[in-house]
Amino acid sequence: MNNPLVQPDPGLYIWTIATFLILLWLLAKFAWRPLLAALEQRQDTIRKSLDDAQQAKQELERLNVESRKILTEARVQAEQILSQTRTDASRLRDELKQNAQSEAAGVIKNAERQIEMETSRAIQQIRNEAVDISIAIASKVLERNVTREDNERLIEETFKQIEARRPS
Numbered sequence: 001m002n003n004p005l006v007q008p009d010p011g012l013y014i015w016t017i018a019t020f021l022i023l024l025w026l027l028a029k030f031a032w033r034p035l036l037a038a039l040e041q042r043q044d045t046i047r048k049s050l051d052d053a054q055q056a057k058q059e060l061e062r063l064n065v066e067s068r069k070i071l072t073e074a075r076v077q078a079e080q081i082l083s084q085t086r087t088d089a090s091r092l093r094d095e096l097k098q099n100a101q102s103e104a105a106g107v108i109k110n111a112e113r114q115i116e117m118e119t120s121r122a123i124q125q126i127r128n129e130a131v132d133i134s135i136a137i138a139s140k141v142l143e144r145n146v147t148r149e150d151n152e153r154l155i156e157e158t159f160k161q162i163e164a165r166r167p168s
Helices: 010-142 147-164
Strands: none
Touching: 010 147
16 A cells, blocks of 8 residues: 555655745735735724724713803803893883882872862952952942942952951
């Protein structure tokens, strides 16, 4: 059983080792370097993606903090606006109340003036009617016609005398 394939042959070993080394050299030159370069590029891409994800996470956290800050400021401003609105409403209510009181006082004063004027007018009218009645009575008593001017002068003198006697 001498099978030449099973028997060790030193030339075969050398050619096998030489072929293996040439193949190794070819693989290293044409396959390993591009493969390692592709793996390195892939590793750089993954590292860059992780860095980008980390930056995005930090940016998101910064935006969350900033949005909370903006919301807090908005709440504070809303409270200030509400407070100012309440103050303005209170001030406006007080102003309207004062204006209403002033107008009411003006209306009352105007009404009092009108009452005084109407009273004076009514007193003057009563005096004129009293003059007319006095003339009528005096004419009947004297049975002669006294002129209106004479009668008015007499009545005015009588009123002046009555007013002079009246206590103030």
